[in-house]
Amino acid sequence: MAEHTTKFAPRTGGCYCGALRYAVSGQPLVKGQCHCRPCQQFAGGGPQYFELVAPDSFDWTHGTPASFALDDLENAVTRFFCATCGTQVLTRRQDQAALVLKVGTLDDPARFRPHVAICHGDAQAFHMVPDNIPVFDGLPPRG
Ligand SMILES: [Zn+2]
Numbered sequence: 001m002a003e004h005t006t007k008f009a010p011r012t013g014g015c016y017c018g019a020l021r022y023a024v025s026g027q028p029l030v031k032g033q034c035h036c037r038p039c040q041q042f043a044g045g046g047p048q049y050f051e052l053v054a055p056d057s058f059d060w061t062h063g064t065p066a067s068f069a070l071d072d073l074e075n076a077v078t079r080f081f082c083a084t085c086g087t088q089v090l091t092r093r094q095d096q097a098a099l100v101l102k103v104g105t106l107d108d109p110a111r112f113r114p115h116v117a118i119c120h121g122d123a124q125a126f127h128m129v130p131d132n133i134p135v136f137d138g139l140p141p142r143g
């Protein structure tokens with residue numbers, strides 16, 4: 001049992017250059033991969049791997065992120081990124097309190113496994129989806 005005691009210890013992460021650092025505690029609410037076109041643009045062509053995390057479980061511990069939202073799009077998401085190196089760390093949707101954390105910014109992303117694939121209607125033929133996880137053409141229905 002002892003080896004599991006660190007399971008819920010705060011995890012840390014940050015941007016490529018180190019100007020932004022954060023800590024996130026607790027269990028992710030959702031772990032998944034998103035295949036939408038903006039995610040492809042930000043991720044270099046692939047899906048983006050993300051965790052939904054509760055806002056009160058996330059703290060910036062160093063630096064202040066820049067942010068951007070399209071002003072001609074209803075319900076545009078706000079993207080939080082490093083103004084120095086450009087790494088995208090978080091997205092916040094207007095219709096949802098949970099934050100969308102980009103898994104690649106975690107110091108130790110090795111244990112991440114996606115449990116759902118979303119916006120797969122926009123997926124490219126070269127995108128990979130693990131076997132036996134639910135796949136949604138768009139966003140999953142609200143539970
Ligand atoms: Zn940076």
Ligand SMILES: [Zn+2]
Nearest residue numbers: 034035036039
């Ligand atoms: Zn997406």
